[in-house]
Amino acid sequence: MEGVTARFGRAPRTVTALDDVSLTVASDQIHAIIGRSGAGKSTLVRTINGLAPVSSGRVLVDGEDITAASAAQLRATRRRIGMVFQHFNLYDRRTVAANVAFPLELQGLSRAQARSRTDRVLELVGLSDRAGHSPAQLSGGQKQRVGIARALVSEPNILLCDEATSALDSETTEQILALLEDVRRELGLTIVLITHELDVVKRIADDATLLESGRVVESGEVRSLVRDADSRLGAALFPHRVDAEPHNGPGSLTATFEGNLSARPYVSALTRDFDVDVTVASVSSERIAGVWFSRFHLIIARPDGSPAPLQPISAWLTERNVHVDRY
Ligand SMILES: Nc1ncnc2c1ncn2[C@@H]1O[C@H](COP(=O)(O)OP(=O)(O)OP(=O)(O)O)[C@@H](O)[C@H]1O
Numbered sequence: 001m002e003g004v005t006a007r008f009g010r011a012p013r014t015v016t017a018l019d020d021v022s023l024t025v026a027s028d029q030i031h032a033i034i035g036r037s038g039a040g041k042s043t044l045v046r047t048i049n050g051l052a053p054v055s056s057g058r059v060l061v062d063g064e065d066i067t068a069a070s071a072a073q074l075r076a077t078r079r080r081i082g083m084v085f086q087h088f089n090l091y092d093r094r095t096v097a098a099n100v101a102f103p104l105e106l107q108g109l110s111r112a113q114a115r116s117r118t119d120r121v122l123e124l125v126g127l128s129d130r131a132g133h134s135p136a137q138l139s140g141g142q143k144q145r146v147g148i149a150r151a152l153v154s155e156p157n158i159l160l161c162d163e164a165t166s167a168l169d170s171e172t173t174e175q176i177l178a179l180l181e182d183v184r185r186e187l188g189l190t191i192v193l194i195t196h197e198l199d200v201v202k203r204i205a206d207d208a209t210l211l212e213s214g215r216v217v218e219s220g221e222v223r224s225l226v227r228d229a230d231s232r233l234g235a236a237l238f239p240h241r242v243d244a245e246p247h248n249g250p251g252s253l254t255a256t257f258e259g260n261l262s263a264r265p266y267v268s269a270l271t272r273d274f275d276v277d278v279t280v281a282s283v284s285s286e287r288i289a290g291v292w293f294s295r296f297h298l299i300i301a302r303p304d305g306s307p308a309p310l311q312p313i314s315a316w317l318t319e320r321n322v323h324v325d326r327y
Pocket of ligand 1: 008009015016017035036037038039040041042043044
């Protein structure tokens with residue numbers, strides 16, 4: 001997206017839903033769009049399949065400018081983009097299989113082709129045995145599996161998910177996220193996922209964008225955001241609780257380790273190399289974007305109890321790829 005502005009309504013009552021948004025979604029990645037209600041998340045995602053009005057700027061999907069596309073081009077592009085909704089949007093009067101096959105009917109595929117594709121995606125989402133049921137007979141998680149199957153039946157390479165797990169309990173959310181990861185891997189999909197749940201971002205997103213009042217506040221790789229002590233999104237994903245610590249002051253340092261700690265006994269190495277005493281005031285660990293992050297709040301003192309000079313210790317840690325947040 002290049003400088004995209006999206007407005008609704010006529011002056012003087014215009015609402016600017018997106019305000020000069022520039023953003024890159026890398027292919028084969030899961031990209032989360034986060035923001036408060038009204039921030040413009042749905043509008044942003046709907047510009048990707050040409051469903052939201054773009055007042056200025058360009059939206060390029062695989063290099064093709066959606067905003068300048070003809071109706072026929074837009075229809076072809078939309079076929080490559082599947083969409084999954086919060087409230088599933090299924091027809092209870094049709095069977096599960098007929099719901100899934102619906103987009104293919106619109107595309108005019110033969111019954112036999114539609115049948116074979118429908119069978120394949122129902123198997124992919126683990127619902128082959130429910131093909132003849134009504135969606136009304138399914139649980140919320142199963143309904144969302146049908147929604148995902150319907151989105152995949154056109155064989156898209158992009159999947160847009162608008163709060164796909166917000167109506168589900170945490171266990172079902174986990175199952176749906178695992179399914180999204182599986183289909184991403186198996187089918188080589190790019191997934192853009194709107195969510196207001198930070199746990200969803202931690203669990204599944206490679207990249208994330210924070211929207212506020214229609215503007216991009218931050219956008220980048222989730223792991224980089226967590227490493228960046230100045231990132232708001234990073235702080236939300238892995239809160240820096242150090243401000244609340246009673247031990248702030250001279251000799252106090254927080255550092256974030258990434259990955260497996262077992263081969264990195266840095267705390268004991270510090271005591272030897274710098275002849276200091278190290279107290280671990282707090283430590284917290286989180287698995288984010290597939291990696292364990294551990295944040296240590298250390299109090300480092302000389303043997304006489306006075307605060308140790310932290311600059312060389314910070315440099316020593318940084319050399320070992322430990323992110324020193326503050327000292
Ligand atoms: N069709 C529309 N007509 C008029 N205003 C609209 C329309 N769609 C969205 N808006 C306005 O644009 C702004 C952004 O809305 P959008 O739905 O994109 O936000 P959101 O971040 O997805 O919110 P939520 O999390 O509540 O779904 C809001 O002020 C909204 O009222």
